[in-house]
Amino acid sequence: MTSQAQIPARGHGTGAQTLIGLMFRAEAVLIPVGALLAGAAAFSLFLLAIGKSPAEFYALVWKAGFSSAFSWQNTLSRVAPLVLAALCVALPARLGLVIIGGEGAIVLGGLAAAVTGTAVAGLPAGIGMVTMALAGMALGGLWIGTIGALRIKRGVNETISSLLMAYIAIALMNHFVEGPFRDPASLNKPSTAPLEAGLRVGDMPFVAAHWGVVAGVLACLFCWILIERTTLGFAARIAGDNVRAAQVQGLPVSRLVIGFTALGGAFAGLAGYFEVAAVHGSANASLIAGYGYTGILVAFLARHNPLAILPVAVLLGGFEASSGLIQRRMDLPDATIQVFEGMVFVIILLSEALYGRLRIFTPAFWEHR
Amino acid sequence: MSRYDPTEAGAISVEALHMTMRFGDFTALDNVSMTIRAGTFHALLGENGAGKSTLVKCIMGFYHATEGELLVDGRQAVMTDPKMAQTLRLGMVYQHFTLVPSLTAAENLVISRADTPAVIDWRSERRRLDAFMAGMPFSVPLDQPVSRLAAGEKQKLEILKQLYLGNRFLILDEPTSVLTPGEADEVLSHVRALTTASEITVLMITHKFREVSAFADEVSILRRGKYVGGGKVGEMSVEEMSRAMMGEAPVVSDRGRATTVKKPLLELRGVTAKDRTGLHNIEIDDVTLNSGEILGIAGVSGNGQMELMEILTGQRRLTGGEIRVNGASYSATRREARAHQIRYLPEEPLRNACAPRMSVAENLAFRMFDASADGGTIFWKNAGAIARNADDLIAGFNVKTTSPAARIAALSGGNVQRAVLGRELTGAVKALIVSNPCFGLDFAAVSSIRDRLIEARNNGTAILLISEDLDEILELSDRVLVMSEGRVTFETPIETADIAEIGQHMAGHG
Numbered sequence: 025m026t027s028q029a030q031i032p033a034r035g036h037g038t039g040a041q042t043l044i045g046l047m048f049r050a051e052a053v054l055i056p057v058g059a060l061l062a063g064a065a066a067f068s069l070f071l072l073a074i075g076k077s078p079a080e081f082y083a084l085v086w087k088a089g090f091s092s093a094f095s096w097q098n099t100l101s102r103v104a105p106l107v108l109a110a111l112c113v114a115l116p117a118r119l120g121l122v123i124i125g126g127e128g129a130i131v132l133g134g135l136a137a138a139v140t141g142t143a144v145a146g147l148p149a150g151i152g153m154v155t156m157a158l159a160g161m162a163l164g165g166l167w168i169g170t171i172g173a174l175r176i177k178r179g180v181n182e183t184i185s186s187l188l189m190a191y192i193a194i195a196l197m198n199h200f201v202e203g204p205f206r207d208p209a210s211l212n213k214p215s216t217a218p219l220e221a222g223l224r225v226g227d228m229p230f231v232a233a234h235w236g237v238v239a240g241v242l243a244c245l246f247c248w249i250l251i252e253r254t255t256l257g258f259a260a261r262i263a264g265d266n267v268r269a270a271q272v273q274g275l276p277v278s279r280l281v282i283g284f285t286a287l288g289g290a291f292a293g294l295a296g297y298f299e300v301a302a303v304h305g306s307a308n309a310s311l312i313a314g315y316g317y318t319g320i321l322v323a324f325l326a327r328h329n330p331l332a333i334l335p336v337a338v339l340l341g342g343f344e345a346s347s348g349l350i351q352r353r354m355d356l357p358d359a360t361i362q363v364f365e366g367m368v369f370v371i372i373l374l375s376e377a378l379y380g381r382l383r384i385f386t387p388a389f390w391e392h393r
Numbered sequence: 394m395s396r397y398d399p400t401e402a403g404a405i406s407v408e409a410l411h412m413t414m415r416f417g418d419f420t421a422l423d424n425v426s427m428t429i430r431a432g433t434f435h436a437l438l439g440e441n442g443a444g445k446s447t448l449v450k451c452i453m454g455f456y457h458a459t460e461g462e463l464l465v466d467g468r469q470a471v472m473t474d475p476k477m478a479q480t481l482r483l484g485m486v487y488q489h490f491t492l493v494p495s496l497t498a499a500e501n502l503v504i505s506r507a508d509t510p511a512v513i514d515w516r517s518e519r520r521r522l523d524a525f526m527a528g529m530p531f532s533v534p535l536d537q538p539v540s541r542l543a544a545g546e547k548q549k550l551e552i553l554k555q556l557y558l559g560n561r562f563l564i565l566d567e568p569t570s571v572l573t574p575g576e577a578d579e580v581l582s583h584v585r586a587l588t589t590a591s592e593i594t595v596l597m598i599t600h601k602f603r604e605v606s607a608f609a610d611e612v613s614i615l616r617r618g619k620y621v622g623g624g625k626v627g628e629m630s631v632e633e634m635s636r637a638m639m640g641e642a643p644v645v646s647d648r649g650r651a652t653t654v655k656k657p658l659l660e661l662r663g664v665t666a667k668d669r670t671g672l673h674n675i676e677i678d679d680v681t682l683n684s685g686e687i688l689g690i691a692g693v694s695g696n697g698q699m700e701l702m703e704i705l706t707g708q709r710r711l712t713g714g715e716i717r718v719n720g721a722s723y724s725a726t727r728r729e730a731r732a733h734q735i736r737y738l739p740e741e742p743l744r745n746a747c748a749p750r751m752s753v754a755e756n757l758a759f760r761m762f763d764a765s766a767d768g769g770t771i772f773w774k775n776a777g778a779i780a781r782n783a784d785d786l787i788a789g790f791n792v793k794t795t796s797p798a799a800r801i802a803a804l805s806g807g808n809v810q811r812a813v814l815g816r817e818l819t820g821a822v823k824a825l826i827v828s829n830p831c832f833g834l835d836f837a838a839v840s841s842i843r844d845r846l847i848e849a850r851n852n853g854t855a856i857l858l859i860s861e862d863l864d865e866i867l868e869l870s871d872r873v874l875v876m877s878e879g880r881v882t883f884e885t886p887i888e889t890a891d892i893a894e895i896g897q898h899m900a901g902h903g
Contacts, residue, residue, distance in 0.1 A: 044798045255763035265748035271708045274727030
């Protein structure tokens with residue numbers, strides 16, 4: 025019955041193809057945007073319920089995040105780690121894995137970079153910086169790649185294991201920073217030895233933000249090309265959509281899963297490197313800033329599309345940048361932004377159920393007009 | 394006109410008058426009228442898509458007929474929802490079991506009642522069940538978990554459940570599709586006895602003429618949503634029924650079997666693996682697939698065929714033994730499959746062989762997207778080649794889609810099957826591993842797929858056909874193996890194949 029109960033397909037020319045393509049794109053953009061707006065509306069109700077003004081909130085976000093050169097600097101400083109952390113979610117997501125423990129790879133990547141930094145002190149600065157970055161990426165990749173391997177080889181749920189491994193990563197970092205790698209001079213805030221000035225990553229010319237933003241943009245481009253333009257990315261999409269079909273095709277599902285999770289982890293590790301080399305100057309508890317968690321929201325809002333991650337990271341970077349001002353001006357706790365992000369996230373997850381269900385995104389709906 | 398009383402016992406009649414059901418532009422049921430008289434065993438024949446399920450769903454209140462009316466026991470009935478059917482004592486036994494496997498038969502019966510109390514007094518329930526069972530013409534063990542019952546027992550329990558619920562008009566939807574021929578005969582003869590005793594009226598959906606001739610009193614035949622014939626079973630020949638069911642003589646090529654060179658191609662030696670539950674073993678001692686033959690693997694659903702398919706596609710880890718292709722060890726990697734030109738056609742292709750959220754064009758590219766012209770692999774995706782490949786296959790295999798960019802999940806079952814068949818049969822194919830290729834397809838689609846399989850065989854392709862449809866196995870195979878409880882228990886060349894003997898082995902009585 026099912027084979028005939030379908031509405032019979034009609035022949036269409038290329039006009040229909042472009043229309044279908046347009047519909048898919050419109051759906052992919054409008055549903056997340058709608059979810060973001062719905063989340064903002066829900067958060068406004070929350071603010072009203074506790075007697076605060078939503079208008080003031082959004083005005084302050086604009087002021088602190090986007091209105092001036094200073095606020096842009098504040099926002100952009102958050103963009104690099106958010107973009108790289110979001111890739112740690114988006115790449116595994118292409119294979120159907122939900123990894124939420126990017127924070128662990130950031131923290132360990134930062135630690136590896138800082139420790140390597142003391143070891144390469146004598147080398148030329150360029151080589152030293154590359155070595156540090158590679159060390160951070162290697163440890164981050166190993167960390168998240170292990171989660172992928174546990175998933176594919178042993179069936180361990182990657183969402184839970186990545187979250188728990190993030191706690192282990194943080195505990196490991198604390199152990200090493202307070203123990204073997206502690207700089208004796210760091211008294212009330214245990215840290216590794218400060219990096220030499222030559223190993224610090226500076227700001228870009230004309231823009232008050234460090235080079236990590238450029239690295240983030242390049243990483244997104246790299247991932248987009250990998251997914252959309254290579255046969256490797258195509259194979260990963262098959263495996264992510266239907267692992268049985270990929271297995272029947274003989275695709276190397278295990279290697280794809282481990283490879284993509286490790287690559288995502290490497291980008292999160294790179295975020296840790298930039299946090300150490302461009303922001304803090306050493307590895308310490310400041311690395312645990314929650315970028316790994318906000319990165320999850322960035323990736324989901326961007327629907328795991330590497331190019332969409334960039335604007336979304338800028339938007340959420342602005343929200344996070346406004347946290348301090350909102351705390352002072354509106355007399356709200358600094359967790360307020362997290363409440364906002366949480367509400368948006370819940371609605372984003374709900375909106376996943378809408379794909380393919382809304383009639384306005386079908387060509388038939390527009391043909392009847 | 395008799396008065397309707399839901400507490401009364403005995404068979405009731407159902408009449409459909411001018412029933413029409415439309416889905417959008419599509420008419421699934423077109424002005425169908427038929428009478429199922431009280432106490433008859435009525436067969437409803439038709440190909441897939443003929444409107445059988447639409448009709449029974451209208452009777453059971455799952456659909457609201459666009460036009461027409463329904464008389465139950467002579468009185469007009471408005472089927473607002475499935476609860477209404479229950480009130481009127483209409484019941485349905487589905488093709489697949491609806492019992493809770495971990496509960497016993499007794500527990501399944503008691504919880505199926507609408508009026509089960511929150512706290513169940515098992516002792517008194519049990520007394521009533523025993524009394525109920527004593528009055529039945531057949532019984533099942535009440536104290537075993539349903540998962541331990543054989544398929545035939547489960548089907549009997551499904552029917553007992555309907556009687557226990559007091560239903561007096563039963564619809565059986567292909568009730569024997571998961572049974573061996575022996576089990577099928579037993580279940581149907583019990584049903585037949587109940588109708589003869591005027592306990593119940595039965596409407597059985599089927600496409601097996603044998604069951605119609607052997608058990609039914611009357612038959613109605615649907616084709617493309619229309620009532621095209623029917624009457625007393627004794628007064629209609631099988632030829633008449635089949636002509637009504639298929640319409641004008643269907644174009645069946647004679648499927649001539651060319652003489653082919655048969656050389657061993659794929660061998661399974663001492664292969665062992667865990668089954669789906671992890672509790673039992675699949676053990677394939679020695680199976681050889683030759684070029685130019687169709688090797689049919691028969692068996693009742695759930696006897697290890699699914700696992701065998703997974704072993705051959707590399708989805709299930711071997712715990713012992715090995716698979717060899719052309720003498721070389723084979724583990725179903727993409728490189729090996731490409732080198733040996735082995736292709737796969739799993740059952741339910743949308744679920745097992747497609748990426749539902751990817752486009753038709755992308756799904757058609759699964760075999761070729763990473764292949765260079767000289768048989769190597771390429772790194773950069775070639776969008777132009779993928780588009781050309783899609784256009785060729787859509788045209789060559791008559792895949793109906795609004796656009797190559799549409800999601801494959803939006804296609805109908807027959808179109809998905811044709812798309813996957815096209816993808817897997819393109820290029821040189823030495824071996825094709827197929828599982829239930831015609832499941833749920835209409836007559837024309839089935840015919841064209843079987844033609845393609847025979848054509849491939851005649852061209853020297855080795856075909857391993859795993860199928861739960863014994864007729865399909867007997868029609869297509871050169872050799873038949875029977876799988877039972879994870880092992881190959883019987884082998885016969887088609888020339889000496891005997892359906893009764895095969896049935897015995899399917900049932901595990903070797």
